[in-house]
Amino acid sequence: MESSIERAAEHYRAGRLAEAVAECRAYLRTAPRTPDALNLLGAALFTAGEDGAAVEPLREAIRLQPGHAAALTNLAVVLQHREDWAAAERALRHLLALSPELGFAHSRLGSILKEKGDLDRAARHLRRTIRLAPPSAQDWLNLGLVTLLNGEFAEAEDAFRRTIAHTPDGAYAHAQLGEIRLRLGRLEAAAAAFARALRLDPTARGAGDGLARCRRYAAAMARAEPAETASAGRGGLVMRGAFNRHTGYGHFCRRLIQRLRRDGVPLQAIGIVGPESWAEENLDPPVPARAVVNCLIPLATERVPGLATVTFSMFEGTRIPPAWRRQSALSDLILVPTESSRLAWEAQGFPAERLRICPLGVDPEDAAQGGSVAAPTLVDPNGRLVSSYRHRFLNISDFIPRKNILGLLRVWLRSTAPSDDAVLILKLGKGGGDAAMRAELGALLRLAEDGAGRRLAEAAPVNLIDRAMSDAEMTGLYRAATHYWSMSHGEGWDLPMSKAGAMGLTLVAPRHSAYVDYLDDTTAHMIPATVGPALLPGGGGYYPPFHGLDWWIPDEDVASGILTSIIRGDGAPKSARARLLERFTWERSAARLLAILDEAGLRG
Template identity: 40%
Template sequence: MELTTQHAAELYRTGQVEQALAVLDAVLAATPQDWMARNTRGVVLCRLGRASEAVPAFTRLLAVDPAFAEGWFNLALARRAVGETSAAAGGLLRAVALRPAEPVFSAEAGALLHSQGVLTEALRHLRRVILLQPDQAPGYLNVAVSLMSDARYDEAVAALRRGRRLAPDHGDLALRLGQALLSQGRAAEACTVLDPLAQRVPGHGEISQNLERARLVCDVAAAVGHAALPDGLAVRGPFSVLSGYGDLAQRFVSQMAQQGTRLRLLGLTGAEAWRPAEGGVETPIRPSAALSFLTPLLVEPVSGVPTVNYTMFEGTSIPASWARANAAHDLVVVPTESSRRAWIEAGHPADRLRVCPPGIQPHPGDEAEAPRTVLGPGGRPVADFRVRILNISDFIARKNIDGLLRVWLRATRAGDDAILLLKLGKGGPTLNQDFSRLLDETARHVGRRFEEAAPIMALMGRYDEAGISTLYALATHYWSLSHGEGWDLPITRAGAKGLGLIAPRNSAYTAYLDDSIAHLIPCTTGPAHMPYSRAIYPPFQGIDWWHPDEDVAAELLTRLVRGQLDRRDPRAQLLDRFAWQKRTQDLLAVVEEVGRGR
């Protein structure tokens, strides 16, 4: 066997990765100072899924030659593979600075920065790729995707058209162009782009969905000219998606139908199969307004119809991209004063903002007696614990699961008659491993083992409605330590059942909770860091969120577990103030106000 770095590289290129590693190990055994062999070996280790071994190898290499641009690039890719995204971004930027004429370096830097929400900086690097390779269509696609994420649709359309001139048959360019046109309310133009693409690539799910949506929007727009049709609302939302927006959209639409409003429903991706039990959505209508229940970048205006978007945000201001997208809409409706301030902070005109909270009502399944068949850690029935605290959260940094764990570890003891029911979702295929790592990091941070605290019952995976109702039936209290919420359906559902509530005094919580019905935790504002990191949570680049006071939270929790915390019942006040019938009437009045001006 030829024992050279060149031979190893040839083996690597032909897919013989293990053999390449063996050759490189032999080369380095003979010549330990062969830095090119060390660099190649690091690349091979990454390919084999051993990036954690590659990181120190590249680091040692760069200590000897800090001007080695390819080494910085490879170190960045290794760090990205092990989840060190901030360090990876720094390495890519170092590689670009050392070799700015290398398009691959700029492309990777732009892609990583884009994924972290640093859109302006990402765009700068992606545009450099176009300057270096002006005749390569993929560069224009990448620039356009970044522009669309920043709601800069005019520029995105221009970039996509330029890319299509270079590659007329490039399917992704055509698909993205159709999407950008839909975002601008140009559905008819989107059809002219997507229709031939769908014929050329039959059966492609995303192409078919976008074309279907464009045709539906054109159909809604065409109805504006039919004066004989009864007035109604076109409503788009994720009705069939298990999400906060989906739940709000269903509840508002059901109430609208019950109150006699004629509706035309459009789904998130195309035609909508969900129907309210009250009916009222099958009759053709002349739309007086198009109401969406979506984040701003997902809204697709209907030509000739006023655009109203019901949305919300969880921080002290909204992203610039949201402000840019909503600037093209007639009215933004938010559920709380906290969200209204976030839009104003970003420069959105106050006269094009309205506050309209949703309703709150008991869930029938939550009223059942706590089942004794659900067993906690050690086999003890959960219903036997005197204090049963529930938290239902997506496994994301904003929910402050790390804060919940820190406070629980500080405030409780193994002998306490209490249990934390922690239902986690949307963590992806590595949720169990990621949660286990968070437990380990928290134990190191606090200096205590979780075996020394009251038990935690971590519940993963998707639960159906009956399963979620079981959790509410089991709980005596609901506890949030979130960094910020647009509304927080789980805690309002808990309040409607009459559970004791502990929550931060921040964001949406201040709209429906006060000291008479809940125990509220003071907060400060500050950067949106990832758990145990200085990295910024990507959706909150340049935006602060709230930091609940963990000392106060720990004191409240200790008093609760010891039986020393007074019980405050939120049920009556929440149901009285947030009746769905009244809240839907308020929203309809807001939408009708816009429709009268058409």
């Protein structure tokens, strides 16, 4: 029998994987409780690309011999490859309990904890890797990437410098070093790192964009307006953001730029990556300015020497992550759109005197278009026109756990029946829903059915839209609905909700986060919510961007009662339109932004 295992090992080492698998299985038919054979079978299956089949023999080897280091190692590798982070972490912790000084196990555990969003512990394990053995370039690079994400910029810079010392020709490490230096406002050193990366590899990821930002920042510095020569209240602005992208941050940055330009404010816009420009008008030339307003999360904020750094951001939980707190420290001011975001920064210890609230606007120009943007012709899964339903509930969400699509579907299944004159229009993602997304949605729907104790066929229809839509088509989608409904766990603003309200839809919203800044019981159907841990649906641990944090959990019983009342005809229509159009315009938002900067002496 030993010779059979030896032959399997020889096949494996020679890359004859099918023969190795066959030899292991033949051996296990006569000796099924042999951990070494099970481990070799799992390794061969994984190497052959059958990672799903590799898991069980490796687990069986560990059940038979809990201290089997090779099987624990191989199982961790397989589970990490399958992105089963929790199970991979358990396997590595088991291995480290047996051998605490295994540097590669600390390295892998650090990488897994990074994926889970546990950045503090990830950094600790990666530091342990470096202390245990002479570190490789990859070890230093991994530490640099994690400490960058964690806002530990000085340590990240040191790690990238050490990566380069090991591999001077590594273009990626040079580019990352440039990124860190831009965060710290060291423009010349950043430009040198990006230029070096491009000399090593003209296609180096991020290096060309980084160098373009360096050039634009240098041009802005050259026009920076000294305090002694500034004209009060008449200075310009540099604004940086993702204005060319279909994101919430891109939308509000674009709207503010449009309003400020309309009001005659001198403005230079710099895109998030640097070289991009805005096709609508020329926003590239530098202007006299004293501040850069970054409409971005704190990690993406970069400092420009000679100009104040302002970050306009938001958060959707009860307190920001520790990494955001460290990253925010590089900003002279943090602007947020709502009181809940202000409290989230304060709860993590950020100084209250460096926080300001600047509400966003809604889009009344869309509401004023009348019937110029027609509702699309939608057909439900049963072939009935969506427009023929009396109650048409709309939800527009990125397909992420924070949007709580599981809770939305669970309430819909509990509250409706096929005979109801109601339909749910669910627009998920930014378009191009692929097979993986549909599979994930299918799994989520099964969880919802199990939680509600009812199948989809026993509820009113759900009309799923996952294709890309233009701005005009999106406006038409709002016109197709009578109600807009959210079960979100937290919002920094919720542009779709505010837009729906501005267009006259009846709103159903949780009573938490941004919603309470512009909605109340007189303007919307409000769902009570409690605070709880930000966990993934189905028991998968923390949602990585919110690791260790709390968000809000809407009351599904009350939400079900609200929906039932509306559908049965007892829920009177409510409108937030007048309030939103009066109090939350982009004109007001831009004026508030300028007032904050004037008060801080950052606009001349």
